[in-house]
Amino acid sequence: MSFAALLEVILINIVLSGDNAVVIAMASRNVPKKQQKKAIFWGTFGAIILRLLFATAIVYLLALPFVTFIGGLLLVYIAIKLLLGNDEDDHREGGSSLISAVKTIITADAIMSLDNVLAIAGAVEGNIAGIMIGVIVSIPLVVFGSQFILKAMEKYPIISYAGAGILAWTAGEMMVREPKLESILPDDFHLLIPTAITVLVICLGYLSNRIKTAKEC
Secondary structure (H helix, E strand, O other), X not given: OOHHHHHHHHHHHHHHHHHHHHHHHHHHOOOOHHHHHHHHHHHHHHHHHHHHHHHHOHHHHHHOOOHHHXXXXXXXXXXXXXXXXXXXXXXXXXXXXXXXXXXXHHHHHHHXXXXXXXXXXXXXXXXXXXXXXXXXXXXXXXXXXXXXXXXHHHHOOOHHXXXXXXXXXXXXXXXXXXXXXXXXXXXXXXXXXXXXXXXXXXXXXXXXHHHHHHHHO
């Protein structure tokens, strides 16, 4: 693998790891402070293992019809759950337990990692070693990025809406980039669909949280 390809892999990870850092921060924000670092560590560890598995199975994953579209739908669900994840139910995504946070991190990262691995695979022309390097490079970016975002969310809770919006936008982009749909969708829809999904997720989260707050009062 050339130096230029390696540099491209690093740049791709800098850009794409932001989404993963956001979901880790959002899933960990309701975990007791003493367990937040554990949630980040184990969630990231599980997600990295899945990325390595994706890297070795990328050819087979590409052959599955509608895999990115279904992944996008699941990510929309997770974005909404994370935005509403303020109750005490340990089985709820984004809930207050270490296990539920780790489960959410791994699930969401697994979905987004498919997109990441596809991008890296394109940069290194399917070179497995290059894909593995890309996965390894992403580890410190995700860990340190998630800790920074988590601290920002604790200080400014409204950032959680921006985080959910980023995940929703990523979901929309995955859906419109589905190979079975990308060529038949009008060009305008490639922007319209991610925008509409992002607005919908943020509005649903905001209204649901307002209703929940009103009931508590």
